[in-house]
Amino acid sequence: MIDDPATISLRSIELDVPDPVASAGFLVSPWGATAAGASGDARFVGGSGPYPYLVGLYPATARAVRSISFVAGADRIEAIAGRAADAGLTVERTPVRDPGGGDGTTVVLPEGERFRFISGAEGVSPGGGDDAPVKLTHVVVNAADAERSAAVCEEVLGFTVSDRTRGMVFVRCNRSHHSIAFARAGYSSLNHIAFEMRDVDAVMRGIGRMRDADAAPSWGPGRHGPGANVFAYFVAPFGAVVEYSTAVEQVDEHYRTGAPEDWTWPPNRIDQWGLSDKDVAALTAAERRFRFAPAMADA
Numbered sequence: 123m124i125d126d127p128a129t130i131s132l133r134s135i136e137l138d139v140p141d142p143v144a145s146a147g148f149l150v151s152p153w154g155a156t157a158a159g160a161s162g163d164a165r166f167v168g169g170s171g172p173y174p175y176l177v178g179l180y181p182a183t184a185r186a187v188r189s190i191s192f193v194a195g196a197d198r199i200e201a202i203a204g205r206a207a208d209a210g211l212t213v214e215r216t217p218v219r220d221p222g223g224g225d226g227t228t229v230v231l232p233e234g235e236r237f238r239f240i241s242g243a244e245g246v247s248p249g250g251g252d253d254a255p256v257k258l259t260h261v262v263v264n265a266a267d268a269e270r271s272a273a274v275c276e277e278v279l280g281f282t283v284s285d286r287t288r289g290m291v292f293v294r295c296n297r298s299h300h301s302i303a304f305a306r307a308g309y310s311s312l313n314h315i316a317f318e319m320r321d322v323d324a325v326m327r328g329i330g331r332m333r334d335a336d337a338a339p340s341w342g343p344g345r346h347g348p349g350a351n352v353f354a355y356f357v358a359p360f361g362a363v364v365e366y367s368t369a370v371e372q373v374d375e376h377y378r379t380g381a382p383e384d385w386t387w388p389p390n391r392i393d394q395w396g397l398s399d400k401d402v403a404a405l406t407a408a409e410r411r412f413r414f415a416p417a418m419a420d421a
């Protein structure tokens with residue numbers, strides 16, 4: 123078992139993609155993830171940590187986010203399900219058929235984001251080496267109303283807003299500064315998936331592997347303001363924005379929730395280092411590709 127009753131943790135994301143084999147192939151090499159099995163035509167890729175997989179890739183004609191999955195204790199999930207039902211949100215109970223198994227409870231957020239909470243999932247022995255992602259560190263979602271989605275996270279899911287900027291609301295579900303963020307995009311879609319790398323060197327070697335594959339970062343390397351994590355963003359061949367990240371700030375209940383006026387940059391800076399340009403056009407196009415699947419087909 124990998125769910126600590128005292129905590130809740132981001133575990134995985136499940137995507138519909140046209141070609142799961144090619145998508146998983148990219149995430150293994152050059153990206154650095156590990157092959158984590160197959161189920162029919164679906165493919166799974168993992169990392170060096172205890173989770174059975176980090177990204178599930180299911181065959182479909184249209185790209186979509188099927189779910190964003192967390193692990194938690196059964197009691198905590200029951201409390202979430204109760205509050206979600208009271209708030210009028212759709213709650214679905216589904217046995218988890220993808221690697222790790224367990225009991226799944228999916229809460230559908232106001233813009234169709236499907237947050238799946240899993241208890242009783244099996245873990246795996248850590249492996250994968252120094253260049254594999256350890257886990258997912260965050261998923262960012264584009265929202266028509268980021269504040270509304272963040273409010274549901276706080277009031278229903280028991281998460282906490284860590285910071286607000288002009289562009290984002292950062293939400294934590296444990297001591298990591300953010301596991302979810304909602305971008306004030308004006309539409310609903312996947313913004314990006316961030317993989318936690320072991321250290322800054324692992325991020326830099328990842329950028330090197332991507333350069334070997336003729337892929338330059340769309341933004342980075344750099345270090346963010348909120349969360350202070352190191353980042354490098356790429357547009358994956360399967361269409362999503364993926365991020366190497368490391369060293370996100372760990373916070374506790376004394377963390378003061380920042381407001382947009384707390385997070386401004388001096389001229390010519392949009393990160394702490396100022397090393398790199400941001401390919402806004404490429405990133406924005408990719409950030410529109412994965413919408414939220416209206417219902418999760420049999421997984």
Ligand SMILES: [Fe+2]
Pocket residue numbers: 260262314316353365367
């Ligand atoms: Fe990120």
